[in-house]
Amino acid sequence: MSGRADSETPPETAEAPAEAEQAAEDAEDTEDAEAEQAAEDAEDAGDPVGEARRARWAAAGTGGLLTVVGAAASVLRAMDAAPALVPAAYALGAAVCAGAAALGSRGRTRRALWLLVGGVMVMAFGDQVD
The missing domain is CATH 1.20.5 (Single alpha-helices involved in coiled-coils or other helix-helix interfaces)
Structure with missing residues (x-):
């Protein structure tokens, strides 16, 4: 330099x-x-309270949505010429998801998640029967 x-x-x-x-x-x-x-x-x-609140809302919202979808699918399949097991499976899956929504709103989000998985599996089984 x-x-x-x-x-x-x-x-x-x-x-x-x-x-x-x-x-x-x-x-x-x-x-x-x-x-x-x-x-x-x-x-x-x-903020664990905020995280718990979001988890409750997510579980309750997802359960409610899957309940409505399962009930609608049950009604639509009942009007088709599908076997009786198909709409029954959708209705049962919707009922399980409704229970998951109730549990999720009370803070039992882990159990609600497993019920949601079970409800969707029941609906999928019913769809495979057709």
């Missing part, structure tokens, strides 16, 4: 003051956004 260590940067390579201020503001904005995101992540991770 040539030149003195305390010499100024040549004017053609020096940053303009406005550009330096803009870069500093952008860095501050990025740091603020990262801090807000970290605070939200910490809030979500440390």
Whole structure:
């Protein structure tokens, strides 16, 4: 390297003051956004009540949706020329999913998940019989 260590940067390579201020503001904005995101992540991770509430809503909502779908499929299959076992399987699967929705709304989300799986399996079995 040539030149003195305390010499100024040549004017053609020096940053303009406005550009330096803009870069500093952008860095501050990025740091603020990262801090807000970290605070939200910490809030979500440390909120077991919110997680339980979301799990209850998910179990109850999924159970209700599968109950409606199973009941509709049961009615539609009953109007077809399908064997009697097919609409009965859909109706039974819908009843199991309704029970899962009830359990899920009470906070028994693990049991509700297994009942949902069982209800869908019963419906699938009924569909395979046809």
